[in-house]
Amino acid sequence: MSKVYKDLREFLATLEEEGQLVRVKEQVNPEPDIGTAGRAAANLKNGPAVFFENIRGYKTPVVTNVHGSWANHALMLGMPKDTPVKEQFEELNRRWDLFPVPPKILPREEALCKQNVIDKDINLFDVLALYRINEQDGGSFISKASIISGDPSEPDNLNKQNVGTYRIQVKDKDRVGIQALAMHDIAVQLEQAERKNEKLPIAITLGNNPLVTFMASTPVGYDQNEYEFVGALQDGVPFEITPADTAPHLYVPAHCEVVLEGYIIPRVREVEGPFGEFPGSYSGARLQCEVKITHITHRDNPIFENLYLGIPWTEIDYLMALNTSVPLYKQLKETMPEVQAVNAMYTHGMLAIVSTKVRYGGYGKGVAFRLLSTPHGMPYTKVVIVVDEFVDPFNLEQVMWAITTRVKPDKDVAIIPNCPGMPLDPSSVPPGIHTKMIIDATTPTPPEKIERETQLLETPKDTAKWEGIIRGLLDNLK
Amino acid sequence: MKACPRCDSADTRVMVKSPVAGEWEMYVCNDCYYSWRSLEDPQVLPKFKLNKEMIKNLGVIPPVPPLD
Ligand SMILES: [Zn+2]
Numbered sequence: 001m002s003k004v005y006k007d008l009r010e011f012l013a014t015l016e017e018e019g020q021l022v023r024v025k026e027q028v029n030p031e032p033d034i035g036t037a038g039r040a041a042a043n044l045k046n047g048p049a050v051f052f053e054n055i056r057g058y059k060t061p062v063v064t065n066v067h068g069s070w071a072n073h074a075l076m077l078g079m080p081k082d083t084p085v086k087e088q089f090e091e092l093n094r095r096w097d098l099f100p101v102p103p104k105i106l107p108r109e110e111a112l113c114k115q116n117v118i119d120k121d122i123n124l125f126d127v128l129a130l131y132r133i134n135e136q137d138g139g140s141f142i143s144k145a146s147i148i149s150g151d152p153s154e155p156d157n158l159n160k161q162n163v164g165t166y167r168i169q170v171k172d173k174d175r176v177g178i179q180a181l182a183m184h185d186i187a188v189q190l191e192q193a194e195r196k197n198e199k200l201p202i203a204i205t206l207g208n209n210p211l212v213t214f215m216a217s218t219p220v221g222y223d224q225n226e227y228e229f230v231g232a233l234q235d236g237v238p239f240e241i242t243p244a245d246t247a248p249h250l251y252v253p254a255h256c257e258v259v260l261e262g263y264i265i266p267r268v269r270e271v272e273g274p275f276g277e278f279p280g281s282y283s284g285a286r287l288q289c290e291v292k293i294t295h296i297t298h299r300d301n302p303i304f305e306n307l308y309l310g311i312p313w314t315e316i317d318y319l320m321a322l323n324t325s326v327p328l329y330k331q332l333k334e335t336m337p338e339v340q341a342v343n344a345m346y347t348h349g350m351l352a353i354v355s356t357k358v359r360y361g362g363y364g365k366g367v368a369f370r371l372l373s374t375p376h377g378m379p380y381t382k383v384v385i386v387v388d389e390f391v392d393p394f395n396l397e398q399v400m401w402a403i404t405t406r407v408k409p410d411k412d413v414a415i416i417p418n419c420p421g422m423p424l425d426p427s428s429v430p431p432g433i434h435t436k437m438i439i440d441a442t443t444p445t446p447p448e449k450i451e452r453e454t455q456l457l458e459t460p461k462d463t464a465k466w467e468g469i470i471r472g473l474l475d476n477l478k
Numbered sequence: 479m480k481a482c483p484r485c486d487s488a489d490t491r492v493m494v495k496s497p498v499a500g501e502w503e504m505y506v507c508n509d510c511y512y513s514w515r516s517l518e519d520p521q522v523l524p525k526f527k528l529n530k531e532m533i534k535n536l537g538v539i540p541p542v543p544p545l546d
Pocket of ligand 1: 511
C-alpha cells in the first residue's frame, strides 16, 4: 500500500522532510517576487516547493511549485523521490485500472474545509494572498484551482459532475473571470444553463490533495468521475468529499484549504486576460465568463497554493505530463494492444511519442490516426512520432535515433491540414485549427516494400554484469 | 484616481485595500477590468493596449448560445 495524503498539508510536511520544500520567512512583495520564485524553482534540477510565510499586506501564506519536479511528482505518488519517470508512468497505469473507487462522503462537521464560513461582505483578498503571476497578465490569476460543476439536466448524477482546472482572473473582491474553452467539459454544462438563461452553480476549490489537482487537469471522459480516479490513484483508498453549502449537489474535497462557492452569470462575457499560458506565450484578451462568489469556507490559516507558468518546463509541465500520457495510452491500448507506451509530456500533449509493435505495413500511421482521434489528442496533439516497441518513448536519445535511422521523409512524414487544434498554441491559425504531422519512425514491415535489409547491433550478453563492475570501480574512486 | 494603464479610461476605482492596513491598494478599470497594485508601475506592452472599440470586437469564449 502506497502512502496516501489526507490533504495538502500532509503532502507539504512530506516534501519538507524529504528536502523538497523551502520556506521563505522574510517579507516578500506579491509582485514580482512570488512569480519570479516560481520561475526560479523550476529552473533548478528537482526544484522544491516554495512556501512564502510573509507577504506584504497579506495575513495568509502562499505555496508554489508543489508539483514542480519529478522528485515532488514521485512523492505525490508515495514513491521514492528518485523514481525514474518511466517507472512513475507504469505505476500510474497500474493504479489507473483500479478505477472506479467510489469516494467517501463525509458529514459537514468532519470536513476541515468548513472550519470557517464567510457569507457576507465577501473579500477574496482576506482569504487568499492574490498576485500577478507574469508581468503582462491582466490582473491577479488563480492558476491551480479544481473547479466543480454539475450537469444541469442531471444535477444528482455524480458521474456527470466535473472537476476541472480552468484559469481564473480576479476581477473584484467577490467576482472572477473564468476560461471555459468550447472543448472543455464545463462548456457543455454552461451551454445547457445559458440556453435557459440560468445560473450555473460552481465551487472553486484551492489547496487540494495533490492527486485532486493532478486529476482535475487530466483529460478523462465526460461521464467519468474524477474523485473515483483519485481513489484509484490512492491505490484503492476512497477519497473524502463533502457537499458544498450553497449547492449541495456539488461535492468538494473535504479537507481542501479554501472553497469559493458561487455561480457563472448566464449570458455575460467581459474582458479577460492576457495571461501567460502553458505554451510559453501570452494568450491575449478575450470576452469570457464571469463568476459571482457568494459564499466562502476555509480552513484555519488557509494556504493559497498557486502555480507559475512560463516557457517550458515549469510546474505546469510536470503537472500535465503523465496525466496526459496515461489516458492517451489507455485509450490506444483498448483497441491496439500492440501499443507499449505513450509519452505525451510536451506542452500538454501537443507532441506525443508512441511506441508500438508493428503488425503489418502502415500500422505506425494507423496508431497515429487513432491517437489523433481521441478526445484529447484531437484538439491538442499536433505532432505524433511513432517508434518501434523496443524504443523507450521516454528516452529522447533513443527517439532521435529512431527518427535519424528509420524515417524516409517522403513516405514516413504525413502532413494533414485543417484539423481541430488548440487555440492557445500560437501556431494554430486560425486559433482552433491545426495542421497535424505524423512521423512514422517504425521499421518498415510487409506488405510495405523492404528496400534495404538492416541488421541491428545487439547488446553484448554480459552488458549488465559490466555495468555492475564499472559502477563498483566508480564507487571505489569516491 | 489614476487612469487605466491599459485602456487609458478614467473610469477606475479602488478594488481593495491590503488586509494588513496601510500596505497597498489595488485598483481596477471599470471598462477593461485591468487591475494593478499601488506597489507596481505597470508598463502594458503596446500590443496589449485596448480601447473601447477594440473591447467591443474582442473574440467571445465560449460563444453565447441562443435561448431555448
Ligand atoms: Zn482599462
